[in-house]
Amino acid sequence: MEFLLQVVLLVAGFVLLIKGADWFVDGSSAVAAKFGIPQLVIGLTIVAMGTSAPEAAVSIAAAVNGSAEITIGNIVGSNILNILIILGLSSVITAIAVARSTICYEIPFMIAITGILLLLGLDGSIGLVDGIILLVLFAAYLTYLFIMAKKDKDKESGEGVSMSVPRSIIFIIVGLAMIILGSNLTVDAASYIASALGLSERFIGLTIVALGTSLPELFTSVSAARKGNADIAIGNIVGSNIFNILFVVGLSSVIIPVPFAANFIFDTIIAIAAAVLLLVCCLIGKNKLKRWAGIVMLISYAAYFAVIL
Numbered sequence: 026m027e028f029l030l031q032v033v034l035l036v037a038g039f040v041l042l043i044k045g046a047d048w049f050v051d052g053s054s055a056v057a058a059k060f061g062i063p064q065l066v067i068g069l070t071i072v073a074m075g076t077s078a079p080e081a082a083v084s085i086a087a088a089v090n091g092s093a094e095i096t097i098g099n100i101v102g103s104n105i106l107n108i109l110i111i112l113g114l115s116s117v118i119t120a121i122a123v124a125r126s127t128i129c130y131e132i133p134f135m136i137a138i139t140g141i142l143l144l145l146g147l148d149g150s151i152g153l154v155d156g157i158i159l160l161v162l163f164a165a166y167l168t169y170l171f172i173m174a175k176k177d178k179d180k181e182s183g184e185g186v187s188m189s190v191p192r193s194i195i196f197i198i199v200g201l202a203m204i205i206l207g208s209n210l211t212v213d214a215a216s217y218i219a220s221a222l223g224l225s226e227r228f229i230g231l232t233i234v235a236l237g238t239s240l241p242e243l244f245t246s247v248s249a250a251r252k253g254n255a256d257i258a259i260g261n262i263v264g265s266n267i268f269n270i271l272f273v274v275g276l277s278s279v280i281i282p283v284p285f286a287a288n289f290i291f292d293t294i295i296a297i298a299a300a301v302l303l304l305v306c307c308l309i310g311k312n313k314l315k316r317w318a319g320i321v322m323l324i325s326y327a328a329y330f331a332v333i334l
Contacts, residue, residue: 028218049075065173072260106239110236142159
């Protein structure tokens with residue numbers, strides 16, 4: 026009976042994720058158009074930070090509860106999955122246009138800060154000073170986004186937006202709540218089902234839990250891509266990865282030193298390689314992530330998964 030209940034909860038979780046992602050993207054897009062805010066900025070900020078809520082909650086709670094070793098694995102693992110699986114799947118479903126600023130600035134910045142995370146962790150932990158460095162970089166990143174929004178504001182038009190501002194905000198809040206609730210239901214139910222079927226905890230952690238905390242990004246990006254909001258789709262992932270490293274790891278390490286185990290060096294190098302692959306695919310595809318790029322990304326994740334198993 027319990028097993029059947031968990032199956033029902035798993036389905037309910039997916040329904041909440043799908044519908045929540047739809048509402049979240051619709052509300053965010055409407056706000057962007059109404060206030061003349063570039064969709065890319067919305068994707069890099071509100072959508073990115075909102076869909077990173079599960080990673081942030083898990084990592085910061087782990088630090089507070091004295092289980093800080095979970096932080097790096099959760100963040101680095103999610104960042105790899107965000108690029109190779111989520112953008113991979115999204116671009117297989119539909120070609121994703123990538124803004125020039127994303128190729129020139131945001132993706133290189135993501136590569137750089139992942140490299141900085143690796144350098145900071147080579148001594149075995151991310152400490153207080155390291156956390157402050159990451160948070161300062163996060164403040165600089167937010168300043169860049171503010172300048173970009175101010176500069177590009179006049180290029181966006183609010184014409185043709187049927188959704189009112191209050192309704193847009195309600196859609197964003199309710200959509201985000203549904204995404205987070207759906208993610209929690211899905212992770213818990215899937216973990217129970219996997220355990221009941223005799224799968225190992227390591228397998229559960231590497232697959233179901235890692236994917237579970239990235240489900241908001243997955244459904245939001247796919248939804249945005251299918252609706253033609255490519256800037257939100259790509260901005261969501263790039264912004265989430267930047268937010269994960271600079272804010273989540275930064276804040277966690279200010280609370281308590283975050284252990285950086287030796288085996289995380291390999292994973293962080295893979296995270297850098299995944300980001301470089303994304304950049305190369307965008308350049309070869311001439312500012313587009315095409316189906317072939319998505320296939321390459323999915324194959325790359327399969328190879329990585331085979332190695333860590």
